Amino acid sequence: MTDQTWLTDLKTTLTQEHKTQTARLTELTADTGDPAQAHTNAALIAAARQSLEQISAALRRLAAGSYGTCERCGTAIARERLEIIPHARFCVPCQQKQHG
Structure with a gap:
């Protein structure tokens, strides 16, 4: 696989993962009204936000040519x-x- 093909495939994968994590974050931030779940959700929300930031940064580096x-x-x-x-x-x- 050429480097360009690999980078194109990587961008597609990262873009899809970004969409998945965004949907997950939206789902996690929906208020379920269950106080017992609030603590667990807070940790999951923090993890989803970190993942989104890492993916976004990688996509920015790809676009800038510094990946x-x-x-x-x-x-x-x-x-x-x-x-x-x-x-x-x-x-x-x-x-x-x-x-x-």
Whole structure:
């Protein structure tokens, strides 16, 4: 698979995941009136919002042409890493430095 085909497929996948997470967030924020569920929903809402932010940022990097470049050192992020974590912002060494 060429890099361009892979990036096109990735954009399609990320766009679909964004739609899915947006729908999930809408569903989670609907008031069910069940106070017992409020705490669980708060955690799920936070996770959905984080996922949406990561997906949106990856889509912005794709549009800007900077996708796959480490935001810290500027080197290319390994394609294998991006296949596993499509929203990765850092190469492995910089990620390890980031989180000690």
